[in-house]
Amino acid sequence: MERALALAERGRGRTSPNPMVGCVVVRDGKIVGEGFHERAGEPHAEVNALRHAGDVSSATIYVTLEPCAHHGKTPPCVDMLAERKPRRVVAAMQDPNPKVSGQGFAALRAAGIEVEIGLLEEEARQLNEAFIKHVSTGLPFVIAKCAMSLDGKIATRTGDSKWVTGEAARLFVHRLRNEMDAILVGSRTVMLDDPSLTTRLPEGESRDPIRVILDADEYLLSDRRVFHLESAAPTWVAVPEGKSADGADQLIEVPRGAGGLDLWALMRELGRRDITTVLIEGGGTTHASAFEAGIVDKIMFFIAPKIVGGREAVTAVEGRGIEFMSEAIRLRDMKITPIGVDYLIEAYVDKG
Numbered sequence: 001m002e003r004a005l006a007l008a009e010r011g012r013g014r015t016s017p018n019p020m021v022g023c024v025v026v027r028d029g030k031i032v033g034e035g036f037h038e039r040a041g042e043p044h045a046e047v048n049a050l051r052h053a054g055d056v057s058s059a060t061i062y063v064t065l066e067p068c069a070h071h072g073k074t075p076p077c078v079d080m081l082a083e084r085k086p087r088r089v090v091a092a093m094q095d096p097n098p099k100v101s102g103q104g105f106a107a108l109r110a111a112g113i114e115v116e117i118g119l120l121e122e123e124a125r126q127l128n129e130a131f132i133k134h135v136s137t138g139l140p141f142v143i144a145k146c147a148m149s150l151d152g153k154i155a156t157r158t159g160d161s162k163w164v165t166g167e168a169a170r171l172f173v174h175r176l177r178n179e180m181d182a183i184l185v186g187s188r189t190v191m192l193d194d195p196s197l198t199t200r201l202p203e204g205e206s207r208d209p210i211r212v213i214l215d216a217d218e219y220l221l222s223d224r225r226v227f228h229l230e231s232a233a234p235t236w237v238a239v240p241e242g243k244s245a246d247g248a249d250q251l252i253e254v255p256r257g258a259g260g261l262d263l264w265a266l267m268r269e270l271g272r273r274d275i276t277t278v279l280i281e282g283g284g285t286t287h288a289s290a291f292e293a294g295i296v297d298k299i300m301f302f303i304a305p306k307i308v309g310g311r312e313a314v315t316a317v318e319g320r321g322i323e324f325m326s327e328a329i330r331l332r333d334m335k336i337t338p339i340g341v342d343y344l345i346e347a348y349v350d351k352g
């Protein structure tokens, strides 16, 4: 199952809105087939793993997610398994899709295949945390990311922010963008920094996330870089009803809300469009309203060994803030990793 999870991981950023899935076929103690779901719309992990596995009647199949029992873009995997009839299927977890849950296992058992569930389930859930959230709530999994100085500034008082962190951290962010469906920023970041928000990797193929910009009051100008890119991904601008944004590939009309636009409504709409992951890249005002709206699942804050200072310099989370410490947003499972000269702090927002 460890091998199956590692294979599944290779599909990261390419399978959305589907899960990442890996599969290994073992016969007489030897791996005789393996595969993973490489891209949405392409064959499932089980099909790839069984392709060259030969006779599997005495084999055990390890798969990171319950085999599908429904017709999607490809035929149900349980039909193929029922036909090939392995001795045993070991799955890490049940498919959280309420329309599927348990039916795949039932079909396998009905075909006389032994089924075991729950091996490395925790790891499998972690791997597909975004898919699980999207399929069970309709909302994308949201990461708030920023680069700040040790004193919490994401730019200087003049708005200069190039660069807060070193090269290794910036490369890390491009790898992260490569895995995300959408990237979200506020209008001020676009106006001040004029970023392109694309994925630029030194090695091979990269994929740009869809760019989503918040613009509540027609502040954006169409001469900004995000509107003139050679990118396979479009630039969407979220606006209140009746407002427009020249240069946008598409407008998303969202009701007004605290801080500008109602970010819950925006997430619901992005989820409906099969966006399963959103990376919020600031600035501080956007982060503040994302936390206030309760849409953030995880934080990834890079901390640079620098002190910037300045009352007017933008901090990672602006807005009004809370009155009492007891109201603070709590984080859990905090992890700290050195990345070049900087540190990456990752944690989950405690919603309990």
Ligand SMILES: NC(=O)c1ccc[n+]([C@@H]2O[C@H](COP(=O)([O-])OP(=O)(O)OC[C@H]3O[C@@H](n4cnc5c(N)ncnc54)[C@H](OP(=O)(O)O)[C@@H]3O)[C@@H](O)[C@H]2O)c1
Pocket (backbone or CB within 6 Å): 145, 146, 147, 148, 153, 154, 155, 159, 160, 161, 164, 185, 186, 187, 188, 189, 190, 192, 193, 214, 215, 216, 217, 218, 219, 257, 258, 259, 260, 261, 262, 263, 281, 282, 283, 284, 285, 286, 287, 289, 290, 314, 318
């Ligand atoms: N180091 C980093 O990681 C990093 C990353 C990004 C940005 N930055 C820096 O951050 C600074 C900009 O940050 P900022 O806080 O001034 O602005 P921001 O968050 O980039 O943009 C805020 C603007 O977005 C619009 N908006 C619409 N709906 C919103 C909502 N629900 N919540 C929040 N904003 C909404 C509002 O403008 P309208 O009312 O006009 O629509 C608002 O003023 C820049 O200096 C940039 O260099 C640093």
